[in-house]
Amino acid sequence: MSDLRGLYQEVILDHSKRPRNFRALEDADYHAEGYNPLCGDRITIYVKLENDRISDVSFQGSGCAISTSSASLLTETLKGKTLGEAEALFERFHALVTGKGNGDKPGAVPLGKLEVFSGVAEFPVRVKCATLAWHTLRSALAGEAKAVSTE
Amino acid sequence: MGIARDVLNGTRCERSVRFAVEKIRQDFPVLSSSVHDKPLVYLDNAATSQKPRAVIEAEALFYSRNCSNIHRGVHELSERATKCYEDSRTKVQQFLNARESREIIFVRGTTEAINLVSNTFGRKQVGAGDEVLITAMEHHSNIVPWQILCEEKGARLRVAPVNDRGEIVFEEFEKLLGARTRFVALVHVSNVLGTINPVREMIEAAHRRNVPVLLDGAQAAPHLKVDVQALDCDFYAFSGHKLYGPTGVGVLYGKAGLLEAMPPYQGGGDMIRSVTFEKTLYNTLPYKFEAGTPNIAGSIGLGAAVDYVNEIGLESIRAYEDELLAYGTRALEEIPGLRIIGTAREKAGVISFVIEGIHPHDVGTVLDQEGIAVRTGHHCAQPLMERFKVPATTRASLAFYNTAGEIDTLAAGIRKVKDLLG
Numbered sequence: 272m273s274d275l276r277g278l279y280q281e282v283i284l285d286h287s288k289r290p291r292n293f294r295a296l297e298d299a300d301y302h303a304e305g306y307n308p309l310c311g312d313r314i315t316i317y318v319k320l321e322n323d324r325i326s327d328v329s330f331q332g333s334g335c336a337i338s339t340s341s342a343s344l345l346t347e348t349l350k351g352k353t354l355g356e357a358e359a360l361f362e363r364f365h366a367l368v369t370g371k372g373n374g375d376k377p378g379a380v381p382l383g384k385l386e387v388f389s390g391v392a393e394f395p396v397r398v399k400c401a402t403l404a405w406h407t408l409r410s411a412l413a414g415e416a417k418a419v420s421t422e
Numbered sequence: 423m424g425i426a427r428d429v430l431n432g433t434r435c436e437r438s439v440r441f442a443v444e445k446i447r448q449d450f451p452v453l454s455s456s457v458h459d460k461p462l463v464y465l466d467n468a469a470t471s472q473k474p475r476a477v478i479e480a481e482a483l484f485y486s487r488n489c490s491n492i493h494r495g496v497h498e499l500s501e502r503a504t505k506c507y508e509d510s511r512t513k514v515q516q517f518l519n520a521r522e523s524r525e526i527i528f529v530r531g532t533t534e535a536i537n538l539v540s541n542t543f544g545r546k547q548v549g550a551g552d553e554v555l556i557t558a559m560e561h562h563s564n565i566v567p568w569q570i571l572c573e574e575k576g577a578r579l580r581v582a583p584v585n586d587r588g589e590i591v592f593e594e595f596e597k598l599l600g601a602r603t604r605f606v607a608l609v610h611v612s613n614v615l616g617t618i619n620p621v622r623e624m625i626e627a628a629h630r631r632n633v634p635v636l637l638d639g640a641q642a643a644p645h646l647k648v649d650v651q652a653l654d655c656d657f658y659a660f661s662g663h664k665l666y667g668p669t670g671v672g673v674l675y676g677k678a679g680l681l682e683a684m685p686p687y688q689g690g691g692d693m694i695r696s697v698t699f700e701k702t703l704y705n706t707l708p709y710k711f712e713a714g715t716p717n718i719a720g721s722i723g724l725g726a727a728v729d730y731v732n733e734i735g736l737e738s739i740r741a742y743e744d745e746l747l748a749y750g751t752r753a754l755e756e757i758p759g760l761r762i763i764g765t766a767r768e769k770a771g772v773i774s775f776v777i778e779g780i781h782p783h784d785v786g787t788v789l790d791q792e793g794i795a796v797r798t799g800h801h802c803a804q805p806l807m808e809r810f811k812v813p814a815t816t817r818a819s820l821a822f823y824n825t826a827g828e829i830d831t832l833a834a835g836i837r838k839v840k841d842l843l844g
Contacts, residue, residue: 275791279784279842288779310783310799311813333813335781336843394787 277390278397279336286340291347292329299329301414305407307399312338316345316407323353330404337388337397342404344384354412356380361405368392368401441742446734447823449474460793463828468613468641468772468819469797470663473727477667480726484719491715493692507718510725511708517728518658519649520675524707527681528721531672532640533563535659536607538674538711539636540567542684543657544605547634550576552604555633557582557590557619558809559612562802564638568607577604584809588615588764596627603628606635610642614801614817615764616747616772618646625655634680640664644821645743645770647736650675662720666821667727671720674711681707688713739822743771746820750829754818757836759844763815774801774815777836780843782816788842789816792835 296302296317304315312334319327328349330342349357364385366372370392375382391401447453450472455462464472484506490499492507508523515523529535544567548554554568558581565579572579580603582595599606606628611618625635636657639648643660650658658675662668676684686693686704690713695703704710731739750773754760759778777785786798797817800807807813818832 275788275842278787284843308800310781311807312783313813335783337784339781397783397787400783 274390274393278394280387280390282344282384282387283336283340286343287336290330290339290343292343292350293331294329295331296327296329299327301411303407303411305332305403305410307334307338307403309396309399310335310338312400312403314338314342314404314407316342316404316411318408318411320354323355325349325352325354325357328408334403335400337391337400338403341388341401344387345404345408348383348385349408352380357408357412360385361409364388364405365402368398441738441822443742443823443825447825449476449730450823451475451478453823457793457795458791460791463792463794463831465818465820465824465828465832466795466797467644467821467824468664468801468817470669471644471666471821472823473668473723474666474730476730477723477726481668481719481723484722489719492718493709503718506722506725507716510721510728513725513728514673517648517732518673518675519651521651522678525675525678525681527674527676527708527711528716529659529672529674529711530670530717531661531663532638532659533672535657535672535674536564536636536638537567538687539657539659539676540571542687543634543676543680544568544571545575546685548572548575548577548604551602552577553580553600553602554578555580555582555595555598555603555606555628557595557608558584559588559590559615559617559619559803559806560607560609561613561638561640562804563640564607564609565805568605578602581805584615584617584806587766588612588617588810589766589768590617590619590624592620592623595624599628599631599633603631603633606633607638608635609638610648611639611645611770612764612803612806613641613772613819614774614803614806614815615766616641616769616774616819617764617766618642618768618770620768621655622653625653629654641771644731645736646740656680662724662727665724665727666730667724668717668720671717671724673724678707681711686710686713690714692716734822740770742822743820746824746826746829747771747773749826750818750820750832753829753833754836757833757840759840760836763810763812771820772817773819774817776812776815777840777844780839782814784843785816785836785839788839789832789835792831792838794832794835796832 299317300320301318306313314332317329328346368391452472488502490503492504511523511526514526580598583591628635634656637655639660644665662671693713695705763774782798799814
């Protein structure tokens with residue numbers, strides 16, 4: 272059970288049951304839909320930009336505990352961040368959940384609460400769940416109209 | 423069935439059933455293995471079944487002693503290989519009670535069998551404005567080939583609805599059989615719901631309107647006695663690997679008259695009688711539909727699987743699995759917040775469920791840590807998921823080597839899921 276406790280940490284369970292920023296943004300500048308056909312996770316990410324800075328970000332959809340909490344923590348983490356910082360965080364997050372370390376180096380944007388996803392590295396089939404929201408965000412910012420799929 | 427009834431009043435399956443499950447389990451090497459340091463509890467049989475030693479050894483024997491191509495050589499090994507391959511065809515013929523062995527075509531699996539029919543018979547049978555009728559509980563492999571055909575021909579795909587229990591609404595099915603219906607493709611047993619469809623009555627209804635019927639028997643062949651003559655189906659498809667046989671081999675049964683009139687599916691060696699650059703004469707049945715070197719070892723393994731299943735007997739298998747299903751259904755229904763999807767009166771081998779507030783993917787991960795293999799997701803039946811308004815389910819699917827003890831382990835595992843994530 273120790274691996275499972277590592278995967279389903281309290282913060283993750285909290286965010287999966289009470290997702291933050293769980294709403295549509297009527298005046299979003301960008302939005303995109305993400306889909307994980309393996310388990311049926313489906314989320315839509317909404318982003319509002321002020322110049323280069325994410326002034327608001329939210330999501331809607333349904334999915335497993337990992338994908339829902341990841342989307343929720345993404346919105347909490349990225350509000351107020353610049354696009355460059357968001358991209359850097361995605362790279363660090365990706366390294367974390369795929370077991371390649373947390374990319375920590377001097378001057379890097381801190382992962383903060385996102386560190387709770389370190390347990391995902393022990394469950395390779397769940398990496399797609401953890402990264403769905405991030406891939407979807409990237410797609411939204413790229414202005415891609417079509418839904419992103421993790422397959 | 424008498425045995426099965428007795429057990430509905432009992433608490434444990436093994437007590438009342440005269441079924442040597444522990445002895446049978448010893449025939450399956452993988453069943454004594456461990457996963458995450460826990461004894462394997464394999465409940466993903468609808469995805470693929472495990473293989474008895476007899477099947478593994480039949481394949482090994484072919485490769486170690488008799489390996490050769492078939493229908494070609496004059497040498498001893500080729501004769502042996504050909505005989506083993508054709509013996510398997512006869513075993514399958516008898517297994518399905520087909521009239522003749524030439525009505526048995528070896529293919530890659532159910533999916534290829536259906537594609538074969540849609541691409542040959544379907545293309546000749548269906549034209550612009552015509553209709554193909556399927557049901558709302560089809561696997562993607564019995565939806566997509568017909569969609570492709572309908573798109574190509576300008577035909578329309580019609581879908582017979584299911585009720586809340588997961589049963590076909592027979593009257594609606596009958597109503598949809600119209601003047602333009604040219605083909606019916608129908609799942610015998612649902613891979614998601616476990617529903618056993620009243621295929622005999624459905625085939626009769628279609629035949630009254632002269633509409634031919636294909637049955638997708640992927641989930642039926644491992645659990646029920648199938649008699650294609652009694653059913654009077656025009657085509658029957660199943661996969662070897664779900665019948666305790668190897669992957670990569672399956673069967674298409676077709677009535678000889680229909681198969682003879684059909685154009686070939688693939689061109690190549692073995693399916694021809696003579697070839698010149700001007701004209702090719704096609705081989706007779708079943709070889710017309712077996713272009714190229716087939717999965718010889720797999721087909722021989724499938725023959726061994728049929729022998730193995732026959733030895734236990736599908737009637738005993740059905741009785742035992744029915745008890746296990748009833749036991750499992752009761753055990754899972756007792757868990758608060760758990761809802762079984764698919765409560766048809768006639769069911770075989772499958773318990774799909776959802777748990778309030780917990781996504782199936784999380785259920786699957788936690789159960790896996792307990793050594794329990796289940797399937798989570800849409801089970802290649804996305805339209806059915808939408809019908810029941812769930813994104814996915816967790817599915818425990820049974821085989822005759824499963825035990826009531828394993829069901830108890832599953833129920834305990836689900837309680838752990840709820841403790842951890844609920």
